[in-house]
Amino acid sequence: MTFRSLSCLAALALPAAAAQALTPADVAVLAGPCAACHGPDGHSPGAIPAIAGRAEEHLATRMFAFRDGQDPAATVMPRLMKGYDEAQIRALAKWFAEGRQ
């Protein structure tokens, strides 16, 4: 077994919390609750903005603005985004920008 495959196995076996990098499965779980308002995979069927396929940088900028209290018109998003760190926000932005794989 090569060094690389060993390290892969180790990464899979470690609890996600102990790993620095978010795995795709971690990001999928992190993104799970977003769908409850923004629709399946971010495709909104209603009054809440769709986030699927929006530019990654735009999504990240919006989430940082919510988190840092820079959008006076925002309602629930400032309260929610304070629960996500920079790595998580960047991962979510990438996830929804790329759409469902």
Next chain:
Amino acid sequence: MTEGRQCATRRAVLAGLAGTGAALALPVLAGARTGAHVAVIGGGFGGATAARYLRRGAPDLRVTLIEPAERFYTCPFSNLYLGGLRDWDSIGHGYDGLRAAGVEVIHARAEAVDTAARRLRLAGGAELAWDRLVIAPGIDLRWNALEGYDAAAAEIAPHAWKAGPQTQLLRRQMEAMEDGGTFVMVIPGGAYRCPPGPYERAGMVAHYLKTRKPRSKILLLDAKDRFSKQPLFMQGWQALYGDMIEWVGLDDDGQVVRVDAARRAVETAFGTIHRADVLNVIPPQMAGGIAADAGLTDASGWVPVDPATFAARQAEGVHVVGDAALASPMPKSGFCANAQGKVAAAAILADLAGQAPPEASFANTCYSMIAPDYAISVAGVYRVEGGAVAEVAGGTSPLEADAGFRAAEARHAAGWYAAISADIWGA
């Protein structure tokens, strides 16, 4: 087995579940995942979500959803039906969307679960074997926990705390009530489905009465001294309905101890008798019966779970999500049930693949409508810290917000309902 395949992402590995030929890094897993069958009991917010997300993560996995109703009526937005903001059909959802996603749906009641043999029995006697089981039974009402309040009493004094005929009965009673009548609601203490639900209902009933029977009153008799979003509700009630709604908390003798449904009367702890023209009794609650039958509940009547996976503490291979689970400080909300269903699905897929579960993350947003263009919310983000659920962010709508903010949250409430319905049932 190539190195590249060994380093496949979890997602790719999961996509190979049920033997589509994707490489398995750990030989011990081979076979364990092939042909696995996951059964899900309960087609509401938690169970239907788990079923859908299991199939999303593993398109070849066999997933069976067991739900007696061919159409599921949601408790969320059932208060809007009472208030006349929504018609009945708009809060019902069928299961064609889940079938299209590859979930096998059986409309039957699950009558017994054998967690040791990993089997369950349906009404009619048919048995199903399962490798992993998700139970999302919602709540059952504790009949007679409140003296005089049983299933027969509920036909006179509806609870309307499971959306369905009870909700329609309560609406008909509101329609039949004379102008100047009194609508009395009995509100429980302890853990119950949808903590802000009774207070949203008060506003929705007030909206109906204000527009149809403006001399009527609403009396809320509460076994608690404080409730969810209390300052926001009270501000909204005062602004929109004046003194139509009166709330009586525990300290002011609000706790009802006896119900006389035939007389539509209730008695409080200190012996005050209140007579109602419409009597809505929301009784104490517990996990849906099958959870207790399967031996999954503790003395509280709810199901202890590992919050990282929502695996039941008292059986192997069984996950319990939604209102039935002990997940405080997460509220018993449809939003949380949906979030828990996704975490449980991801944990099951990882487990079937012999991997550690992904890191759990949950959120909640509960909107409460007070009038058609006036809503308030509470939101939270939850993680697992030290083996327990912790709220890491969140809060309520600001008390000082203007009418535009309240109207925006009312629009968002409708947007949320459309989105989560699509996420769960497909429409």
